[in-house]
Amino acid sequence: MHSSRHQYGPSEHQVVSFLHPREGEAIQGTAVLVHGGYWREAFTADLMLPLATDLMMRGWAVANVEYRRVGQAPTPSAMVSDVTTAVQSALEWSAESGRPGKVIGVGHSVGAQLGMLSVGLLDAFVALAPVTDLPRTHRENLGEGAVKGFIGDHTEDLPTLLERYSPLHQLPFKKPLLLVHGSDDQRVPVDHSVEYCTKAGSLGDEVDFWHLPHLDHLQAINPEGAHWPPVIEWMQARLG
Structure with missing residues (x-):
């Protein structure tokens, strides 16, 4: 395994960790x-290390994104911008490394929310237990009022602001998307993903939705x- 780090901004939290299999091994594609x-x-970003290691062992190059969070980023748009810039860095790394394969995003929870807002740069996206609807997340007080922390003091036009950062309200994305969400999820109700997929499908987006009975x-x-193995198969099928 080879690894390196790229700082895409002045903050210590604006960094992407790159991992790829040993030299000479075939690369499936790049996962962000x-x-x-x-x-x-x-x-x-340590939360994603088990997935990063698994993907790397399966022949994927991996870019594990860190971004400024509440208390570090001055505005919600700064967090979104961080992830967009990190994705761009991953695309440049993939190209410079001589890996012409496709680049697929994998986001979890609000990582899916932030990643989906940058999905236009990617070839496909896997959203694991995603936060897709900030107005609803705010109304339901999910994550112990997490949306209040994300928005901060920027509440002069709250409804518009919440929709701006909601994948549900930015449809369609016109990129292949897989949503994986479990009925046992206590942090983000699976109904959020049901609503998202219904709307995305009605607007012509290519969306696969796996509603799993026992997945928290x-x-x-x-x-x-x-x-997870079927997720890998879905990703590999998007490489063709």
Whole structure:
């Protein structure tokens, strides 16, 4: 395994960790990982290391994204911009490394929310237990009021602001998307993904939705879960 780090901004939190298999090994494609944690600084890109390691062992190059979170980013748009810039860095790394294959995003929880807002740069996206609807997340007070922390003091036009950062309200994206969400999720109700897929499909987006009976929020990023090998197969099918 080879690894390196690229700082895409002045903050220590604006960094992408790159991992790829040993020299000479075939590369399937590049996966860009974006972690969740309801935008809170206690949760870092380390959350995605098990998935990163698994993908790398399967022949994927991996870009594991860190971004400024609440208390580090001055505005919600700065968090979104961080992930967009990190994705661009991953695309440049992939091209410079001589890997012409496709680049697929994998986001968990609000990492899916942030990643989906940058999906136009990617070839496809896997959303694991995603936050897709900020107005609803705010109304339901999910994550112990996490949306209030994300928005901060920028509440002069709250409804418009919440919709701006909601994948549900930015449809269609016109990129292949897989949503994986479990009925046992206590952090983001699966109904959010049901609503998202219904609207996305009605607007012509290519969306696959796996509503799993026994998958909680954190198990969604467990590479030993029964759901993960089929996710890999879905990603590989998008490479063609």
